[in-house]
Amino acid sequence: xxxxxxxxxxxxxxxxxxxATILEAAREHGISIPTxxxxxxxxxxxxCRLCLVEIExxxxxxxxxxxxxxxxxxxxxxxxxxxxxxxxxxxxxxSEGNHVCAVCVANRNxxxxxxxxxxxxxxxxxxxxxxxxxxxxxxxxxVLDHNxxxxxxxxxxxxxxxxxxxxxxVAGRGSQSWIVSDLxxxxxxxxxxTSCGKCLLVCPTGSxxxxxxxxxxxxxxxxxxxxxxxxxxRKG
Amino acid sequence: xxxxxxxxxxxxSGCTGCHxxxxxxxxxxxxxxxxxxxxxxPLADIKVFPENVDITLVEGAVATDADAALLHRxxxxxxxxxxxxxxxxxxxxxxxxxxxxxTAVLSRGYGAVGLEMGTVPEDGIPVLNExxxxxxxxxxxxxxxxxxxxxxxxxxxxxxxxLAGRTPQLNREQMRHG
Numbered sequence: 001x002x003x004x005x006x007x008x009x010x011x012x013x014x015x016x017x018x019x020a021t022i023l024e025a026a027r028e029h030g031i032s033i034p035t036x037x038x039x040x041x042x043x044x045x046x047x048c049r050l051c052l053v054e055i056e057x058x059x060x061x062x063x064x065x066x067x068x069x070x071x072x073x074x075x076x077x078x079x080x081x082x083x084x085x086x087x088x089x090x091x092x093x094x095s096e097g098n099h100v101c102a103v104c105v106a107n108r109n110x111x112x113x114x115x116x117x118x119x120x121x122x123x124x125x126x127x128x129x130x131x132x133x134x135x136x137x138x139x140x141x142x143v144l145d146h147n148x149x150x151x152x153x154x155x156x157x158x159x160x161x162x163x164x165x166x167x168x169x170v171a172g173r174g175s176q177s178w179i180v181s182d183l184x185x186x187x188x189x190x191x192x193x194t195s196c197g198k199c200l201l202v203c204p205t206g207s208x209x210x211x212x213x214x215x216x217x218x219x220x221x222x223x224x225x226x227x228x229x230x231x232x233x234r235k236g
Numbered sequence: 237x238x239x240x241x242x243x244x245x246x247x248x249s250g251c252t253g254c255h256x257x258x259x260x261x262x263x264x265x266x267x268x269x270x271x272x273x274x275x276x277x278p279l280a281d282i283k284v285f286p287e288n289v290d291i292t293l294v295e296g297a298v299a300t301d302a303d304a305a306l307l308h309r310x311x312x313x314x315x316x317x318x319x320x321x322x323x324x325x326x327x328x329x330x331x332x333x334x335x336x337x338x339t340a341v342l343s344r345g346y347g348a349v350g351l352e353m354g355t356v357p358e359d360g361i362p363v364l365n366e367x368x369x370x371x372x373x374x375x376x377x378x379x380x381x382x383x384x385x386x387x388x389x390x391x392x393x394x395x396x397x398x399l400a401g402r403t404p405q406l407n408r409e410q411m412r413h414g
Contacts, residue, residue: 118408123325
């Protein structure tokens with residue numbers, strides 16, 4: 001039998017399994033916390049920091065996706081401080097890449113763009129860095145546009161954890177990090193790639209897309225991963 | 237003394253799509269002369285940006301010395317300055333040349349229209365700044381109106397609010413870039 005923890009999130013008393021994260025417990029009870037690197041069905045890495053929450057008795061904000069629930073925990077998912085930080089995080093993501101929504105394949109179908117609107121980001125207060133990024137279109141069907149990449153590593157995780165190909169990885173450090181295929185080969189030369197296309201389906205922005213794809217194409221199927229994961233579980 | 241508010245629109249470096257969207261405001265535009273005096277606009281034949289302007293919509297990013305000079309004059313003489321559309325708000329497509337040398341940008345631009353490379357005119361065109369900047373990096377902005385371009389409905393809403401002396405409160409959809 002599962003051990004149960006009782007805690008409070010936004011003033012609501014909640015029971016959750018002892019191994020649940022704050023994010024899982026909150027969402028199970030209809031409390032929404034914004035996320036970007038998290039995706040149901042993949043492991044959590046706490047990379048984007050958008051799901052930061054306040055925990056009573058702790059000065060530091062904690063990412064809800066990788067913080068387990070504890071008995072008598074008192075969690076707040078919204079506050080002036082959290083709103084301020086979430087907007088700041090989104091502004092930093094926009095200033096760090098080349099996110100030109102108007103000419104992006106993911107325009108109006110982009111998690112980053114939507115979260116910025118949610119956060120009331122009517123402009124970016126930081127200097128745009130305009131990094132010199134490349135686009136890898138060497139694969140027969142797919143394109144990796146580093147201009148739009150926010151390094152959430154969803155593609156890396158789905159490639160490893162679901163497809164078990166491990167073609168994609170993060171290379172470099174800090175702001176010089178980037179997504180690579182195999183040993184920094186061109187994607188078209190990456191022999192481990194099965195061309196399954198799962199990385200395209202999990203990309204929250206317009207960084208990974210199919211050749212010929214335009215922003216007028218229908219929305220991506222967000223529930224596809226849950227479908228695959230559930231099917232695998234039933235098989236196992 | 238006129239009770240009508242004065243309204244100006246300015247076109248910096250952008251595609252003029254925001255002004256096209258403004259023209260799409262239809263009946264609202266027809267009713268505008270009853271609510272505001274249009275004192276400066278690329279759509280009107282007025283040479284110098286006037287003084288004491290109540291509201292100015294600024295389309296486009298700051299990409300040239302002429303843009304910067306006009307913007308500073310606009311700010312000096314405007315009560316409420318609106319960053320009008322994505323280029324003004326973020327630099328948008330206009331800023332995609334950032335990181336490329338100006339010489340490369342100019343020879344591509346002038347080469348692409350069929351002129352020989354190296355025939356970039358030296359006089360009569362504004363000097364490109366090294367870096368394209370959004371409007372708020374040079375002057376204070378009072379209202380940000382993102383989108384590429386803002387829809388006529390958004391423009392009408394913002395104009396109605398400003399002409400009524402209120403501060404527009406953009407909703408989530410209006411806040412979206414792109």
